[in-house]
Every structure is written in C-alpha cells, then in structure tokens.
Amino acid sequence: MQYINIEMGTTKTDHFTDEQNEIAILLKALAHPARVAIIDYLLKVDTCICGDIVNELPLAQPTVSQHLKELKNAGLIKGNIEGNAICYCIDEKAFQKIQHYCTGISKGLNKKNNRCC
Amino acid sequence: MQYINIEMGTTKTDHFTDEQNEIAILLKALAHPARVAIIDYLLKVDTCICGDIVNELPLAQPTVSQHLKELKNAGLIKGNIEGNAICYCIDEKAFQKIQHYCTGISKGLNKKNNRCC
DNA sequence: AAATTCTATCGTAATATTGCAATATATAAA
C-alpha cells in the first residue's frame, strides 16, 4: 500500500498566505527577460498605441502573444482593442504593489538595525 | 531537410540585454510563495541566527534547502556557517535593486503623463 | 469579395521547476 502524490512537481500554494501567493504570482509574471523587454518597450514608446511589439522582440509572434497574455493575466499590462491592432500599456498599480512589497522589506530590515551576518 | 532547435523550451537569454536578464533572474528567485515565505520569516525573527526555517515551512527539508540555495544564488539572502546551524539573513542590496527597477518604471510613466488606455 | 494585416489559439517538442525519499556530510553532544 502506497500513497501517490499526484501533484508532485506543482507548487503547494495552499500552504502559503494569500499575500505570499499574490506577490509570487506578480513577480513570476515579470521573471522572464522577454517580459521585462516588453515592459521596457511599452515604457519607451510615447503613445500606448502599439501594434509592433512583435517586431521589437527576437521571438516569434505566438511566443510574444503568449508572454503578453501572461503579463495581462497578472495585471502588469492592460490591453485595449484599437481597430485592427491592440493597444497595450503598463498598469502602474501592479508595479506599485511590487514597490510596496520591497519598501516593507527595507522598513523591516531597518527596524532590526541590520544586525545581520 | 529540416533544422531542429535543440534549445526548444529554453529561455533565449542571449537575445536580451544584461539588465533585462539580471532583473528577470532576481525576480525569478523571489517568484515562489515558499521563497517569499522564507523572506517573510527572516524578516520576522529578531536575530539572524536561524536554524529552524525548515520547521516554519510546510515543506520537506530537502525542498527548503533547495529554495534557500536559489535565494542565495540570486543574492537575495546571505548564509554563514554558525557552528552546527547556518545563519541566513536577507541581503538588502538585492531588494534595493528591485525597488530601483520599479522606481524607474514609475518615473517613466510619469514622464508620459499616464496618457494611457 | 478577396487579399492583407494583426493577434490569438492549438499542438507539440524540449527544457525547467518543484517536491521528496534516501543518503551524505559535518558539527555538537553524549
């Protein structure tokens, strides 16, 4: 008799707090150079009417589309249909959340007077 | 005749800038609830002589050890041998890098006056 | 309507990540 963990290899999200899971999901969405590059590009262009992200990246169109989907799902970018193309732009709120998380770490460390190794 | 991409499935790091790859690696190291939980715990405890991270997490010892290794490799934590145990603590510099990256995004967005979708 | 353009989805191949049992190692305690 033997128990088999059919979820072997999957992250045990149940065991962590919502906050921990949320920040992890947010960071994970950004944790790929292609997706960082997409954010960089969206920041660089003046308007947010951008239908040429594919041409800017060294990846095939389906791959870029997939990365855009992940960024959108995580709330890092917003996408509006603009005729034939799609207008993508950064959703500042998500980055504020990340920033807020880092600020929390810094504050916590200061309270400890950095008496660390 | 057909070309086969033997690197299918791997991230094409070569095609992106060093900065893009660096921030992606940093974020990736944090992009898991268990590793966020480890950071949370390191922040919570007063001293950084901590040999009980394993007991704090709902994961087996080898799994925790692996997560600690990833955090250490990415520079998010530091670890010193302290007798029998190992003293882990947060490396503030890494979090400052993430914070700096987010600040750059915010500044860039402000310069655009947020004239977005 | 037909052709073009832009984006999304499907299917598939390959690598990466997660998790843990078993085991190894290294120091502390007995």
Add this chain to the structure above:
DNA sequence: TTTATATATTGCAATATTACGATAGAATTT
C-alpha cells in the same frame, strides 16, 4: 567514539514553462 542534530546532495517523478509552426479569427484595405 558513538549518537544526535542540522544542512546539503542525489535521484527521480511529476507538473510548468518556453518556444514555434500551423492555423484560426477579426478588422482593414484593395
């Protein structure tokens, strides 16, 4: 020296991610 304690490494099973060709859908142009 033996035992206990703490951490790391190995090996493996399973899921997740990455990438792209082929294809589909939807709006624009001709």
